[in-house]
Amino acid sequence: MLHQLIRHLPRFMGAAGAVGALVLSAPACAADLTVSAAASLTNAFRDLAPAFEAAHPGTKVQLNFAASGALLQQIAKGAPVDVFASADQETMDQAQTQKLVEAGQRRNFVSNTLVVIVPTGAAAAATPKAIGDLTQPAYPRIAIGLPASVPVGRYTQSVLQAAGLWAMMEPKMIGAQNVRQALDYVARAEVEAGFVYATDAALMPDKVKVALTVPTTTPVLYPVAPIVGSPNAALAQQFADYLVSAPAQAVFARHGFGKP
Amino acid sequence: MEGAWVALALTLKVASCATALNLLFGVGVGYAMARWRFPGRDLLDALLTLPMVMPPTVLGYYLLVLIGSRGPIGAWLLQHFGIRLIFTWQAAVIAATVVAFPLVFKAARAAFETVEPQLEEAARTLGIGEAAVFFRVSLPLAWRGILSGLLLSFARALGEFGATLMVAGSIPGKTQTLSIAVYEAVQAGQDDMANFLVAVTSLTCIAVLLAAGKLVPGRVAPRL
Numbered sequence: 001m002l003h004q005l006i007r008h009l010p011r012f013m014g015a016a017g018a019v020g021a022l023v024l025s026a027p028a029c030a031a032d033l034t035v036s037a038a039a040s041l042t043n044a045f046r047d048l049a050p051a052f053e054a055a056h057p058g059t060k061v062q063l064n065f066a067a068s069g070a071l072l073q074q075i076a077k078g079a080p081v082d083v084f085a086s087a088d089q090e091t092m093d094q095a096q097t098q099k100l101v102e103a104g105q106r107r108n109f110v111s112n113t114l115v116v117i118v119p120t121g122a123a124a125a126a127t128p129k130a131i132g133d134l135t136q137p138a139y140p141r142i143a144i145g146l147p148a149s150v151p152v153g154r155y156t157q158s159v160l161q162a163a164g165l166w167a168m169m170e171p172k173m174i175g176a177q178n179v180r181q182a183l184d185y186v187a188r189a190e191v192e193a194g195f196v197y198a199t200d201a202a203l204m205p206d207k208v209k210v211a212l213t214v215p216t217t218t219p220v221l222y223p224v225a226p227i228v229g230s231p232n233a234a235l236a237q238q239f240a241d242y243l244v245s246a247p248a249q250a251v252f253a254r255h256g257f258g259k260p
Numbered sequence: 261m262e263g264a265w266v267a268l269a270l271t272l273k274v275a276s277c278a279t280a281l282n283l284l285f286g287v288g289v290g291y292a293m294a295r296w297r298f299p300g301r302d303l304l305d306a307l308l309t310l311p312m313v314m315p316p317t318v319l320g321y322y323l324l325v326l327i328g329s330r331g332p333i334g335a336w337l338l339q340h341f342g343i344r345l346i347f348t349w350q351a352a353v354i355a356a357t358v359v360a361f362p363l364v365f366k367a368a369r370a371a372f373e374t375v376e377p378q379l380e381e382a383a384r385t386l387g388i389g390e391a392a393v394f395f396r397v398s399l400p401l402a403w404r405g406i407l408s409g410l411l412l413s414f415a416r417a418l419g420e421f422g423a424t425l426m427v428a429g430s431i432p433g434k435t436q437t438l439s440i441a442v443y444e445a446v447q448a449g450q451d452d453m454a455n456f457l458v459a460v461t462s463l464t465c466i467a468v469l470l471a472a473g474k475l476v477p478g479r480v481a482p483r484l
Contacts, residue, residue: 030358067447068449069447069449072449073446073447073448073449076449141347145447146430146444146447148444148447148448148449148450149444149447149448149449173431174347174429174431175429175430175431175432175444177430177444177447178424185429188324188328188329188330188346189329189330190328190329190344190346190347191347224320
């Protein structure tokens with residue numbers, strides 16, 4: 001048994017080597033553009049990527065969506081990202097402080113609105129008329145993006161703090177890892193209300209309804225920038241430029257985003 | 261850093277409850293499967309083992325759909341008892357129990373199958389009842405294998421992440437277990453917190469393994 005194994009060992013090792021070479025072979029071809037974008041941009045960017053690929057033959061756009069803060073941590077730890085689009089200025093400011101993006105290369109490409117949503121079918125009494133209503137016992141659970149890493153949570157926190165409601169709301173907060181998770185919590189009626197962007201609420205009109213539009217203390221402006229040291233710097237810049245072009249802006253408008 | 265101890269206490273509570281539940285269900289089902297033959301037994305065995313091979317996110321989704329307030333079980337609980345499970349530590353226990361169940365069930369079934377049926381028969385001829393046969397003959401003889409399964413299931417429950425995050429969320433002090441706290445600290449770039457949490461988790465796991473070595477001496481321990 002053992003000597004048989006030893007006799008076949010070279011063949012085993014050859015096979016293992018072949019598999020290893022396959023696994024380690026260049027994971028991305030030269031014209032792969034990796035774009036890390038805020039979760040709220042998911043649908044719009046999925047529509048835009050094919051158009052950009054068509055305009056730049058041979059280019060493949062790889063989209064990576066998560067909370068802006070989580071994306072920043074990946075990039076800061078060395079993830080091979082070419083373009084970063086965040087849902088707030090603060091995350092991009094942090095990227096700039098860490099010299100991951102250059103001030104001169106970032107630009108705002110869309111704006112958005114903060115809204116309070118409730119599950120459809122919720123009783124009329126459970127539809128808040130003002131954000132202060134959310135402190136009532138009718139709303140024991142409220143989905144809010146985690147302020148430490150999710151921009152929509154940060155906008156929500158600053159609005160609630162400015163209104164003097166944060167201390168009352170924090171114990172009711174169900175933290176979401178990104179805005180789409182907050183949307184999902186409301187859509188499944190696991191929470192009585194949630195803070196998301198207007199563009200997210202519009203994705204599930206049969207499951208959630210917008211109860212309130214919430215004016216934010218700072219405008220919800222999305223910046224984009226190529227990552228410093230990207231091997232596809234020119235292409236990354238072209239992608240950032242493309243986002244502010246008229247055709248791309250038309251796609252954003254269709255998804256409910258505002259002009260920057 | 262105080263949050264880390266809260267998360268540790270919660271993690272131990274969830275893992276202990278899940279293991280206690282699996283002691284009941286895993287041993288019960290394991291015994292039944294080892295002793296009774298019926299049509300579809302292999303299929304049932306495969307179904308019960310499924311949580312071990314399926315991705316935790318798939319289990320999390322199943323649980324969310326079942327026990328969510330709009331799911332069949334969740335809606336029933338809400339309507340009759342006013343109980344909502346999602347975003348509670350009990351939901352974390354359910355997730356950990358389901359994920360770790362096959363480890364106890366498999367170990368218990370294998371252990372009961374190695375118990376000589378003659379020993380049980382001998383006990384019966386001496387006139388003791390079925391319950392006494394189980395508790396005084398079968399269970400003591402199978403205990404070693406069951407214990408090793410229980411320890412594995414406790415370890416698995418300690419580290420449970422995917423299904424737990426989906427059904428229990430991440431509420432500090434309430435449902436945020438160690439593994440979820442680590443994930444969140446890394447997402448938020450709080451590396452100091454992440455380092456501390458990772459150290460606490462590693463030490464806890466080492467302590468569990470050492471305790472396992474003490475509890476299950478001899479041939480069973482190296483399997484961990």
